[in-house]
Amino acid sequence: MTTIAPSRERPALAGTTAAAAAPRRRLVLGLAVLGVVLLVAIAASLAIGSKPLGLGTVWRVLGENDGSDAAIIVHELRLPRTVLGVLVGLALGMAGSLMQGHTRNPLADPALLGITAGASVAVVAAIKFLSVTSPIGYVWFAMAGSVVAAVTVYLIGSGVSRTPSPLSLVLAGTAVTALLVSLTTSLLVNDLTTINAYRFWIVGSLAGRGMDVATQLAPFLIAGVVVALAHSPALNLLSLGDDIARGLGQNLGRARAVGLLATTLLAGAATAACGPIAFVGLVVPHVARAWTGPDYRFLMPYAGLLGAILLLVSDIVGRVVVRPGELQVGIVLALIGGPFFIALVRRRRLSSL
Amino acid sequence: MSTHLVVRTPVLSGRVPVRSVAVAVLGGCLLVLTLAWSIGAGDFPIPLADSLAVLAGAGDPAHRFVITELRMPRAAVALVVGASLGLAGALFQTFARNPLASPDVLGITDGASVGAVFVIVSGSSAGVLATGISALGVAAAALAGALLTAAALYLFAWRRGIDGTRFVLIGVGLGAVMTAGVSWMLSKAAIYDLPAAFTWLAGSLAGRGWHEVTPALYALAVLGPVAIVLSQTLRVLQLGDDSARGLGVRLQVAQLSILLVAVCLTAFAVSAAGPIDFVAFVVPQIALRLVGGSRPPLISSAILGALLVLLADTVSRVVLPTELPVGVVTAFVGAPYLLWLLTRTNRKVSA
């Protein structure tokens, strides 16, 4: 009955646009708040650790590296892991949103593209056959492994139909992941030396990475962030379903290729830097979505900032809880993030994808 | 109605698609052959015909001894575990209408891993079990871990009823916590405990026998038929909550019983053989593509699950130069097959 009530709906329509503008302002404000929280987290990350430093000291030695103990701690230890934490958190949060958007599956995370599994195989092979045992040594192997795995998943996914459907991607990703995990395990069986090195990589940690890791991976991470942000309007279309997206003039094949390229850059570089930190990519998009709703233009930056905050805070907690030792960030994340995520899922009606 | 097989007697009637019967029968035949091969192969080889004879209850006494005492227990673990995981996977995937919703992502297997790894890691370093790990201790701890995780899952997911998506997401959250626990224990573990822990985590049948499989066997014997009974409700649930209730399904009761059955099947299977992750995910998807229709078929999933695990274990034990954990081999066998099916069947895929 569209003939009914146009005049009655006009005021209502005007009301909704006014109502839509308010949350928009709120969303922009929320971004600013998250930015401030991130700055606080960065400051805390530089100051807190087994040897606590005052914020004044941190600020001073950041300005000039005077060779004091404090300066060495900040420049050699805390600055690299803080920079890395921000970049990796940003990357994983965004990569998770991309992945869930493209597969329209709330359970999807970058690992589904084979990235974690591909990186693991490559790292294990590097440990076993080339005796590589340092984080900086793992970087390029992990990155290469991630990319090869992701491309394989994408190609198999698109082999089913020319533009890969969400479900064929999910199935291809899971199958390839299972293969790679098995390959990893078979390399590990009865090889104590490799297991011993591998177990510290698989935990996921920001510790022991120098600035060189961050500078090598920064180009990939930054490129990924830019592509992801530019890609969010396309994801908004894709979330309406393939048919509608196509009807609105979206080239599906290209959109999917671009989205997965960004995911690979982001998650591949993040995994190369820190080892598999699975949880961020899965949880952060849900938290962000509960806040922003389905608009990817907001969801993407929210997820990035939330990911960075979550990773930094978890890293700081890990430095403090078992002093003088440290708990790896991957473990802290799951221990904090898991219960938080469960509470969130219980409290809210989750918006579907 | 040539595509269906109809059974009809005064008290009992039923209708099954011919293709599902064909897949089940063919799978069953392959299963018997694989079993005969599996129990025949080893340091003391027994010809296929003789193993088949032993399976049929006859055969040479020496053969009988070798098979029933030495090889059958391990094969039985493979059969029971594979069937349980295939069945549980089909139940979960149909229930959640999501192929990713297999028990591996719901934290149940991870809960089992926490229990098992805890016993492995603390057992020998604390010197409590000086002669090595008591396998039963590991199995019991794994079972406890799985069931406790499942109980927590229900507790957290229950909020005026069970909602599929909420259930799965909470399972994922629990799983992440458990996985972190395992990683942490591994990073702290004494180095000589690592191989045992890794082998268990990969899923292995080496050294498993009646001791480990008996609880899982009872679970399958009780819950398998329950699952078949529930399948009638399952196919109506697929039409959506409103339609299902309109057709007279008591929604909460139905959902809870399906989940309970699937969770218990998984818990017992994992406690017997470790997390053979891939089976619960891949087998229902393969069965669905072979049988056709709108959801993974239960019986075919159970049969193909048993076949996959037994085949993988036998290949690992007999064919490979060094024995690999069965979980590794199931993926090597199952994943390419799924990928091949995926690229071949160009039809729209569904859960």
Place this chain on the structure above:
Amino acid sequence: MTRLQAVDLSVGYGDRSVVTDLDLAVPDHAITTVIGPNGCGKSTMLRALGRLLRPTVGHVVLDGRRIDEISTKQVARELALLPQAPIAPEGLVVRDLVARGRHPRQSWLRQWSADDEQVVAQTLDWTAMTDLADQPVDQLSGGQRQRAWIAMALAQQTDLVLLDEPTTYLDLSHQIDVLDLVRRLNSEHGRTVVMVLHDLNLAARYSDHVVAMRDGVIVAAGPPAAVITPDLLREVFGLDALVIDDPVTGKPLVVPIGCV
């Protein structure tokens, strides 16, 4: 006393009441159509009648017993309902969808009786779906898909059938097609039908009894000619309209002029 009644019924979501203190006796062996503007509580009332929603106050009575005291399977043998825009799982063929309507009459020993087979075949035939019986539901056109779902509700063989906006998303000829099917259901089998419709002219044309709702209460109920009047349209829909005699059926025909 009629078979299906609502007594002092209030239904709500959370603390928001959508239907308030509503009494309704559904006339037996007739087609009752509920009309009203968007958000007036039509679908909510229908869902409560079909025991999909639990009333906050009052109750629904089926054959003299409170519906929530009857086992849900028993209810399903007396009353079929078709939700709004139902979605069939991918790959399900029409015949199997219709067969699922037999669920309330099956047990796990008696899964596919001769009766089941006969009813499904008859239903397919009666809804002219036999030729499409082996097509997947998700590949049918909108009109065919709706026929398939109606066939499922039909295979339930209940005297009472509740339909929530059965013509949504259909073009005019398919709307007529579906409603003709509903009409035949009533005239050939004497089924009692309650449905929610948006189109007033179709409601007038196909119903024996019209219930007009606004803001969760019934404003008027009775034969189409008594309910669909210019005054009521103004009151319920805020619509200025001319009501003339439909030259084909003699039922009321609404010609909108504009909004009040």
